[in-house]
Amino acid sequence: MSRRLAAAALALAALVPCAAWSADWPMFGGDASNRHHADLAQIDRGNVARLRPAWIFQTGITGYFQAEPVIVEGVMYVSATGNHVAALDAKTGRVIWTYTHRVRTEKIFGPPSNRGVAVSDGLVYEATMDGRVIALDAKTGRLVWDREAVRPEEGETETASVLAAQLGDKPVQGSSRLGFKMPPLVAEGLVIVGVTGAGYGLHVEDAGGGLDGGSVVGIEGGYGRRGWLAAYDARTGEERWRWYVTKADGWEGDYRTTTPDGVPLHRDIAAEKAAAPQYAEAWRVGGGSLWMTPAFDPDLGLIYLGTGNPAPQNFGLTRPGDNLYTMSLVALDVRTGALRWHFQQVPHEEWGYDVASPPFLLDHATAEGPVKAVAQASKTGWIYVHDRATGRLLARSEPVIAHKNLYAPPTPEGTVVSPGPLGAISWHPVAYDPVAARAFAQVRHGAATYTVKTVPAASGRPEIRYTETSEARGEPAFSTLTAVDLGAGGRIAWSVKAGSRLSGGTLSTSGGLVFSGEEDGHLDAHDARDGRILWRFQCGAGISGPPVTYTVDGRQYVAVAAGGSSFTKASGFGTGDALVVFALPE
Template identity: 55%
Template sequence: MIRHLLLTLSSTALLAACAHQPSSTAKTHEWPLYGHDYSNQRFSPLTQIRRDNVDKLVPAWTHQTGVKATFQATPIVVDGVMYVSLPFNHVLALDAKTGQSLWKYEHKRNKDWKMCCGPANRGVAVANGKVYIGTVDARLIALEAKTGKVVWDINAVCEDVVTEGIDALHENDPLSRERVSGGTGIGIAMAPTVINGKVIVGITGVGYGLHIEEDRPDAPLGAVIGVAGRYGRPGFLAAFDANTGKRVWQFDTIPTEGWEGQFTPTTPDGIPLNRDLDKERATFKQYQDAWRFGGGSAWTTPAIDPKLGLLYFGTGNPSPQMDDVSRPGDNLYTVSLVALEIATGKIRWHFQQVPHDVWGYDLASPPVLFDYVQDGRHIPAVGQASKTGWFYVHDRATGKLLKKSEAFVPQSNLFAHATKEGTRV
């Protein structure tokens, strides 16, 4: 049985006891940004749907897309039009009241490009009379909001991308003696955001290494198979001119100098990481160019503070993902909350939740902005959920850790390393 994607209308709200809802110039009945506004709180001030009537909701309309794939996008609603990105980066414009199709953009992928992470994406951005979408083949495209016609179409990854082969595996990896095909595909999963005439977007797929290819058409790359070797590349977040697509700045998530950090034995909040620091320091000279293969994807749409002129985003895991032999050090700025200057892309501060990650504890949730109340003072803060089960609250301007929540899940052997006998994490 063929399952088609259904688009339905719903209402959600994010309520935080320590937060004051940010003011917004958007019309209350619209959803103009991925997180509703730059705070990423996804809070709507609408009051028609309440606790006492939410059980009476029924679908207003349904639109069949005909796409047989997973759907992750947040629809954008501006001036009565709903803009929806579909799997494989097709875009629909619908009448928000009736669901009637106004136009459709059909994306044509580069034929030889490999998808790292499936065909789904998180959504579009709408501004300046244009609709912006990042694609699974690492392109950034601007469409006319009224017609869906292409205004410009650029490659977000400006250099030639080499898909890794089996020779990228470490010589001691048993898989290097097998017949294996596949490689890392670089793409864009996040919904872009637009601020001060700039389209902000980041790339994904840089931290996985070799994959298995499937024979069926449009199949995403399969499970990671290479666990040692020199594959991958640095991730980045970049700003592009909203009118022309010209690259304004680019922040690489792996610095060319200082990427090894301080060989930190604990997390920033003092939890031991059980690292063999002597061994890492001993191999540093051999792998001092590990930044070239460093990983650090940018998965989620940044939160933005226009007053401070800063944006905040989380980074992915280092590469190789599991075998850490070839990447001694802290692997900056992977698994970090990073604050950048909107105008220049220069880093203002960072907080690395897990230095030298080998567990896949990357930052997969969008940062959220709110006012944190401490000793009667309202401090502009940024919050970041963690795969380790804690929620971190930081001073937005300095990055100072203001609060670490109680654990949301039981913690046991959180930073234990794998053993031949098996280790429960």
Template identity: 45%
Template sequence: MRHARFTSLFVALFTALVATTPYAQVQSADWPMFGGDWLHQRHVHQSAITPANVDRLVEAWSVDTGIDASFQATPIVVDGIMVVSLPFNHVMAMNAATGEVLWKYTHERLKNRPLCCGPANRGVAVHGGKVFMGTVDSRLIALDFRTGQTMWDVDVTGGEQGVQEEVSALQGQMTTEPGKREVSGASGAGINMAPMVYGGNVIVGITGVGYGLHLDSPDPNAPLGAVVGIAGNYGRRGFMAAFDEQTGALVWKFDTVPDQGWEGRFVTHTPDGVKLPRNIAQEKTQLAQHAQAWKYGGGSSWSTPAIDRKNGLLYFGTGNPSPQMEGSSRPGDNLYTTSLVALDANTGELKWFYQQVPHDLWGYDVASPPVLFTARVNGVPIPAVGQAGKTGWFYAFNRLNGKLLYKSEPFVPQHNMFALPTREGTVIYPGVVGGSNWSPVSVDEKRRLVYIAGMHWPVKYQLHELPPKDGKPGLKYSSMSPMEDGSKYGLLTAIHIDTGKKVWQHKVKDPMIGGVLSTDSGLVFSGEGSGELFALDARNGQRLWEAKNDAGVNAPAVSYTVNGEQYIAVAIGGNKLFGYTQGHTVRAWKLR
């Protein structure tokens, strides 16, 4: 009897130790965080659903959220409970096996803060009995995991939203008869990303600080009409910050544009050797005139950081500088925008950065979340961090020192990249809506593949110069307009994580936005704007299964197991920015 008690005590202590040990090799049936695990690989070891039986997937449950709006959230599943953030930052908790709604949180948005970048939220974090969510009105909120009651609410920007562009500044040049184009977004400050919890802190960054002016198409059912960048002092600088998970108090903050040295070295090439069309002498001459440009510098943090717990390093991508596309009022390299950045996860101290596009004029935000894996370079294992760029390349780095290991073969077509705008318009791709946008990738280390959701969507890049009018000075601005000529499509690409070589591609009708899920059994799940959730064979990209839905599947799918049954679940709500039908559903499938 005494031996049995000792054994039970030992098992309990061992279980607690394993649960708190970094990199513990414990297979969880939950989906406990944004990327599925600390590596953000979005790859599950659950193998009940296989290529041989995936055609037996049927709907297990479906929940109507009651909100028709762009839906981008990753559902989080902990202890059989699913928590999902809805557009406009409402939250629902559900029984993950049945879809039964357990509680709802209704977000009261601050009325003096206009949305900068739409209503979408990309998810929550769950830890220590709390649900953490960043909001579109730039607050960080903690809810009780069991009840949804608010535990604390912190204003992360203190109301400093930056300077918004106004369509009236364009003097009617970007309008179409019979009416004006509606403004669907402008620079501001909000939070789209799902937070991460690490070392007792909740880590989150702000977005929208270099968003530019987004104009809707004259057709209300069509995608975005144009993105406009206006020379001048618009936006503000971004940041990544850590807040105490018990109180919400600020612990550290890293500004994505420094107040000293933001101009950089005035480089003429990207770090990987691509020549940039810069007039360095002119930029240096303009520097004194724009010495305060860093205050408006941009550098949004669009996606959830990945954290290497063994080495205490945090990795995240930064957005384009501000003003969007228009570089005449921000000379220099505009550090640390359009970069992959590594910080000390405990202090926020900069460790290294890699600026994919210095002095970015094309909206090439580092938007897709970073992913951690082990690369084998010439047979030598190297701890790596990878990121799928809007440029159309997958970049892999030594995650300890930032050394570029390789830049992959392009996963989308490339044409006129890094070309300057012209008055008649230059067609480029990928552009502001190309490559891999915020969609997270999936990494299957066993098969040595990364799966990337890509967008081929040519844009017309145009320069506009307006003369003085009604006592107002002349104005210089640039615009990128996605082309509706039937040339756009989507590509799901498998790339070898050791070499950067393409292994296979699967083409779909529309540009892909949402993300990827892979399984140990050899399946790759993703969705389409036309409403399909589909599964591919991981070996060759062959489509094995699909389920049709009544709105775009433009959020990442997740997998979890409850009571021995594996589920695939996804938010179904489309995306207005890309013209995909909006909806109001969270749906799950399981084997019949």
């Protein structure tokens, strides 16, 4: 990122003298609870229609701008596409410093996106697409330490290369390369991050649209990496502990016929057990990506995180068993990484239902009184609520989507299943208002077709079987912003259909508002009581990051990244490079 990056101030003036007070957004999610809720009410239902841009920062790098800004003591820290970082005056947008990231390999997982930084004790931490964890001086942007955690290109397979060649001239990316997407969590003097790409198949791009502009391919046998979460010393960068998602001893689990909450899985258990001796080492390449920042309970000393799909993606016979601890909500000891409990939402998963949206903490009302709880909004269409200490399932919300053939396995003829791998609720954060006990989720309604295909044996190479996942044509596809009353049995309070696909996540405030972004470029403010849109603004590019709010000198601001994505390009919406910051007129 060059010094030519500009911050354009759009009509800022001196504040009318008043008591100076500020409220930061000091970490991902606002605080360690991951609630994406702010107890700020200067912008409210009555005046939000007057909201206007206060300033704009342009990164100079178009597309895949998914970062959630962090604001500490009036300074905003934001990471751009390619892991470049800028520190800005949160009141005016003035550039304080920029950091230019120089990658060590072009072989990364997926597009060059990341979802934000962490700030603590004078340092800015970032986990990068090329497998590094770095610390910058918060005042100057100077690199303090740089830890190579993984080389993304390690572990690529010949099978993937052969299959990519069979797919013709379509652009292919993936190859189970490990890297980082999540904003780090800083807790107990540790910087905690997890890798993505571990269980990912090939992503085949297609200008015609579909699943983020193409299809996903999962390859039979020996394809994938072992996912992990690690903690690094915040001062030195030395690794302190590492937890692997795939269980080395007993990853087959119990061969469950239903999910833990009782939904049938339609598994061929006999076939899996017959294949088990042949695939006893499947855990070594068993997948389990980690997509988003854990929540943290300092009293219990536990972090809560979701794990991704097993590998090979969408192809279960070569990984018999439940594939522990993929597809799980997991509690780990923050100081040691030791597993305390897990809840596997989908044993032996074959549909891409990663536990991706960040968990959030709440006090959950029960007949016996309030319980310290952790909730997770799933791709399968339910919000699960668990006892924070034990993992016991306390509640499951009403479904936020209509299911179709849920957990039906892929077939050569093609199986249509709803939801598809994009959700119900994907990686996007869910806002939770603790006073109303209400969660606000961006929900994607749609189906996918899962088809088992074969590449014939040739030139001494064995036959290759794979599963291709593509958008199900003719099935309804739309987004809703949906409010779920977790204090009232998990019932749906309201659900409003969006004009385009929703993305980036939600933000709720004590002003009775819910902010939500659309991939056509609109940032919308909804009434938290009934979902009515009270204000919207066209940001010029698809909203792809979570909105945040903060105050400086008594004035409340709302900030959001507008960078678009591969989907916005495929469907005709623009990409961009802008961080847009709003406030009420002075």
